[in-house]
Amino acid sequence: MADNMKDRATIYGVAKRAGVSLATVSRVINGKNNVTEKTKKQVTDAIKELGYRPSALARGLATNKSTNIGIVIPGTNYVYICNMLSGMTDIAKIYGYQTTLFVTRRSKEDAQKEIEKLISSHVDGAVIFDDELDENEIKYIQNYNIPLVVIGHEMSDERLASITLDYKSTLIDITKDYYERTPDGQINFLDITMAGNMMDDLRDNLLQYTSANGKSVSLIHSEDSYQRLYSDMKVYFETPSHRHGLFICPRDSLACAVINAAIEDGVKIPDEIEVISVVGTKYSYIVRPQVSSLEIDLFEVGSIAMRMLTKLLKGELDQKVFRFKSQFAVRGSTKK
Amino acid sequence: MADNMKDRATIYGVAKRAGVSLATVSRVINGKNNVTEKTKKQVTDAIKELGYRPSALARGLATNKSTNIGIVIPGTNYVYICNMLSGMTDIAKIYGYQTTLFVTRRSKEDAQKEIEKLISSHVDGAVIFDDELDENEIKYIQNYNIPLVVIGHEMSDERLASITLDYKSTLIDITKDYYERTPDGQINFLDITMAGNMMDDLRDNLLQYTSANGKSVSLIHSEDSYQRLYSDMKVYFETPSHRHGLFICPRDSLACAVINAAIEDGVKIPDEIEVISVVGTKYSYIVRPQVSSLEIDLFEVGSIAMRMLTKLLKGELDQKVFRFKSQFAVRGSTKK
DNA sequence: CTGTTAGCGCGTTCAA
DNA sequence: TTGAACGCGCTAACAG
Numbered sequence: 105m106a107d108n109m110k111d112r113a114t115i116y117g118v119a120k121r122a123g124v125s126l127a128t129v130s131r132v133i134n135g136k137n138n139v140t141e142k143t144k145k146q147v148t149d150a151i152k153e154l155g156y157r158p159s160a161l162a163r164g165l166a167t168n169k170s171t172n173i174g175i176v177i178p179g180t181n182y183v184y185i186c187n188m189l190s191g192m193t194d195i196a197k198i199y200g201y202q203t204t205l206f207v208t209r210r211s212k213e214d215a216q217k218e219i220e221k222l223i224s225s226h227v228d229g230a231v232i233f234d235d236e237l238d239e240n241e242i243k244y245i246q247n248y249n250i251p252l253v254v255i256g257h258e259m260s261d262e263r264l265a266s267i268t269l270d271y272k273s274t275l276i277d278i279t280k281d282y283y284e285r286t287p288d289g290q291i292n293f294l295d296i297t298m299a300g301n302m303m304d305d306l307r308d309n310l311l312q313y314t315s316a317n318g319k320s321v322s323l324i325h326s327e328d329s330y331q332r333l334y335s336d337m338k339v340y341f342e343t344p345s346h347r348h349g350l351f352i353c354p355r356d357s358l359a360c361a362v363i364n365a366a367i368e369d370g371v372k373i374p375d376e377i378e379v380i381s382v383v384g385t386k387y388s389y390i391v392r393p394q395v396s397s398l399e400i401d402l403f404e405v406g407s408i409a410m411r412m413l414t415k416l417l418k419g420e421l422d423q424k425v426f427r428f429k430s431q432f433a434v435r436g437s438t439k440k
Numbered sequence: 441m442a443d444n445m446k447d448r449a450t451i452y453g454v455a456k457r458a459g460v461s462l463a464t465v466s467r468v469i470n471g472k473n474n475v476t477e478k479t480k481k482q483v484t485d486a487i488k489e490l491g492y493r494p495s496a497l498a499r500g501l502a503t504n505k506s507t508n509i510g511i512v513i514p515g516t517n518y519v520y521i522c523n524m525l526s527g528m529t530d531i532a533k534i535y536g537y538q539t540t541l542f543v544t545r546r547s548k549e550d551a552q553k554e555i556e557k558l559i560s561s562h563v564d565g566a567v568i569f570d571d572e573l574d575e576n577e578i579k580y581i582q583n584y585n586i587p588l589v590v591i592g593h594e595m596s597d598e599r600l601a602s603i604t605l606d607y608k609s610t611l612i613d614i615t616k617d618y619y620e621r622t623p624d625g626q627i628n629f630l631d632i633t634m635a636g637n638m639m640d641d642l643r644d645n646l647l648q649y650t651s652a653n654g655k656s657v658s659l660i661h662s663e664d665s666y667q668r669l670y671s672d673m674k675v676y677f678e679t680p681s682h683r684h685g686l687f688i689c690p691r692d693s694l695a696c697a698v699i700n701a702a703i704e705d706g707v708k709i710p711d712e713i714e715v716i717s718v719v720g721t722k723y724s725y726i727v728r729p730q731v732s733s734l735e736i737d738l739f740e741v742g743s744i745a746m747r748m749l750t751k752l753l754k755g756e757l758d759q760k761v762f763r764f765k766s767q768f769a770v771r772g773s774t775k776k
Numbered sequence: 777c778t779g780t781t782a783g784c785g786c787g788t789t790c791a792a
Numbered sequence: 793t794t795g796a797a798c799g800c801g802c803t804a805a806c807a808g
Contacts, residue, residue: 495785500800
């Protein structure tokens with residue numbers, strides 16, 4: 105490579121150096137086989153000497169393909185999201201795509217801004233996992249003909265596929281089972297602010313089911329912070345009447361906050377209280393006592409989403425809706 | 441030509457609709473103030489009617505800026521990496537940058553491939569946190585004039601800044617302290633395959649220090665998997681002579697594997713064995729017993745890295761090397 | 777097999 | 793204040 109690389113070499117420079125036209129250079133770097141070995145070598149030599157790398161920007165503009173796919177997520181601070189992200193990036197790489205992140209931070213406004221960026225960014229497609237966005241907004245993106253895979257809503261169209269995550273029915277099953285074995289049981293739902301639409305739906309669905317069955321769920325409000333919930337619960341369990349029931353928590357770390365606070369207040373688990381985590385990750389079996397949780401392999405969800413998208417891009421996707429149902433993993437924090 | 445863009449309006453369409461030239465449209469969308477209110481309105485109306493969104497690709501080609509910055513990381517499966525990623529994306533968003541991911545999967549070959557993609561991708565700059573890459577490879581990227589912030593190596597140049605993470609000296613302090621209070625102590629280092637250069641350096645540095653002081657460290661080889669290490673350690677602790685010493689683990693979850701295996705084998709913590717995690721995350725204080733760990737706020741590292749990069753892009757960065765020293769957080773898994 | 781030419785969508789002179 | 797023309801780096805016809 106040349107020492108002086110102040111200006112990046114372009115296809116013109118390579119053509120000139122190799123003594124051929126730029127069309128020939130283009131053929132070589134794109135692996136078209138109608139080029140003589142000899143001229144091919146001239147070109148590759150020139151490329152090496154100049155340290156030439158094609159500009160993805162110019163290429164994208166010319167081909168109307170960016171080999172770039174957008175990923176819309178609320179953030180990268182939760183383990184389950186990162187597992188999913190990991191699945192996506194793995195598969196994207198296999199198919200030769202780059203991924204660019206559009207982080208929405210659990211705010212509707214922010215989500216809409218990011219969507220605008222997504223549209224401008226000229227990605228070849230996108231995977232959306234963000235429950236701030238409703239179906240209308242998804243369809244809005246569709247106006248720009250961006251192939252989409254949506255996680256969390258069931259929708260499909262010519263260039264739109266989706267994956268649903270069913271925590272709802274599993275949670276109802278658990279509830280049913282809980283009341284059967286504990287007729288006088290008490291269910292407590294950790295109602296975390298800004299937990300997202302999915303959690304809100306889950307809560308509402310639970311409330312509806314229980315009230316239809318003559319039971320009542322008590323909501324415990326707190327914030328999405330281990331520390332905060334932990335100290336809240338330390339106080340909570342000081343009240344003797346609070347030391348029983350089933351506690352439903354959105355995520356592992358919040359379930360741990362409840363469990364740790366309970367234990368330190370002398371509450372027996374699972375004898376006095378039971379705890380489950382809705383979105384289980386590996387930490388639910390790492391901590392002690394282990395946390396019973398609803399599980400969906402989110403790494404797999406991520407990989408399948410990305411695989412669906414690559415097929416969608418080729419127009420080869422037939423099954424446009426994919427459903428994941430969570431499995432209840434019974435562990436030490438519940439009796440059954 | 442892909443049918444992807446069949447309906448998408450371009451700047452020409454807007455110009456036509458508004459009855460002006462495309463230069464005027466360009467002025468409007470870029471907020472230049474030398475446009476009459478009246479024509480401005482014509483243009484913005486046309487934009488709304490057509491749902492026009494400028495193409496970042498074309499814009500990037502014309503301006504030689506992509507408003508896109510690259511992030512090179514080994515993966516998104518570890519909590520500490522995701523914390524850092526989170527810090528980066530937060531700040532990038534504030535400064536109006538998109539982020540595209542280059543995932544290297546802890547393989548040298550893969551890392552080099554991703555670097556090539558990074559160069560082609562025409563990002564305005566990049567943050568690199570990947571200890572597979574050595575300094576020569578960083579300099580190679582520099583040939584392409586891509587402003588860089590490197591995490592983990594101390595280097596600096598006109599368009600290169602760096603952040604160092606000092607776990608080394610803290611670990612040596614801990615070691616020193618351990619031998620002082622436990623003269624006949626035994627240090628065990630969990631030597632995980634593919635843990636990366638940083639961990640290898642840490643191990644070598646520890647071995648060097650201890651041997652220089654007439655002590656010896658025993659290496660326990662295992663793989664980067666909680667499950668695997670857990671079962672390995674369950675067997676390990678069955679041997680009575682193994683039930684003592686200080687165990688140094690790369691990450692929280694691996695420390696938990698050691699701790700859980702030990703406890704289930706009847707080993708007392710911290711009385712018989714002590715355990716520390718090198719890279720501590722919030723899980724080190726969530727689990728019980730809590731894990732003593734070396735801590736650096738990686739969210740902050742990520743945000744500072746990104747902030748440095750944005751300044752570097754403006755040529756306003758003076759302090760080009762930033763050092764983070766880990767703090768030893770003493771918790772229940774060690775005596776002191 | 778190779779070169780010429782015309783775009784891809786946009787920013788930016790330079791005139792008017 | 794506005795418009796015409798050119799260029800960013802590359803691909804894709806179409807000729808030869």
